[in-house]
Amino acid sequence: MADGAVVETRELTKRYGSFVALDRLTISVGRGQILGFIGPNGAGKTTTIKILVGLARPTSGTATVAGIDCAADPRRVKRLIGYMPDTFGGYDGMRVAEYLDFFGAAFGLPRKGRPKRVEEVLETAGAGTFRDLYVEALSHGMKQRVAIARTLLHDPPALILDEPANGLDPQARIEMRQVLLGLAARGKTLIVTSHILPELARICDRVAIIARGRLRAAGTLAEIARQLSPLRTMEVLLTRAEAVPAAADVVRRYVGDAVTPAPAEFAVRFRTAKPDDELAALLGTLVAAGVGVAQFREVQTDLEDAFMTVSQQADGEAAR
């Protein structure tokens, strides 16, 4: 087990006949960490999750939760993971507290302690006020929080949440974000899938991007940006549009051709692998040239850029 890893896969591979759905996936998530697990449709996310929760067996490689092998000991692993699928699966005519009590019984929690446990998980999931409401009458955002509460009943160290922010309005999304960050702060290890990438980027410590069954990039967003391209995107903002051609000429002399003038935005953008001291010299030259530099900054790659780059690279590979 890697140092402090709570959830770990090593060279995890799943074949369906000759089709490789998952190809030597190696990831690890530590205690109190949130991993964003993303990839285009059919990338292999659900396959990975199914193996982790003991619902599918790997063809080769291993998956462990708190050191327990998911394939060898699926019953024990189910006690170590709280899994929230992307569908709720409610039961009509049940109040929230009854619904959670029912699942608590299914997890084998003793009857005597269940009401207290139900209250605790409702509080943790920010759903304390829903206890007497009928499940079918809850809004989507409320259901998502009850679903989180359900994953917490047996107090597992690791949670796998499939699209927890899907279909939530902005207010509910913010509340969901706070719940997830709160769980990590209590030491839970979270794996979260989402197609709402800006939202995911706000809560994750690290991100793993898979496509066509293979891990394509992993790490913090800055690390992923570096893995995908050694070039940084820089932007010079000017005080007036007329100075854009002159500024672009200065930049071109330093970095060559990868320069994009954008007069409508008073901007010059360029991609470069040059170190900071050379960029500092470029800034000095721009200022000395009197082009009116208002800002000189690196444009951060966002998760959507990274996702698109990875998907396109994977599609390109498959087409070759």
Ligand SMILES: Nc1ncnc2c1ncn2[C@@H]1O[C@H](COP(=O)(O)OP(=O)(O)OP(=O)(O)O)[C@@H](O)[C@H]1O
């Ligand atoms: N039981 C199966 N038999 C054959 N192929 C399968 C089976 N289950 C999944 N696959 C294939 O494996 C690949 C990975 O599927 P998976 O469901 O893991 O993707 P995903 O990343 O979860 O996608 P999505 O975002 O669409 O849910 C897909 O091409 C899928 O068609």
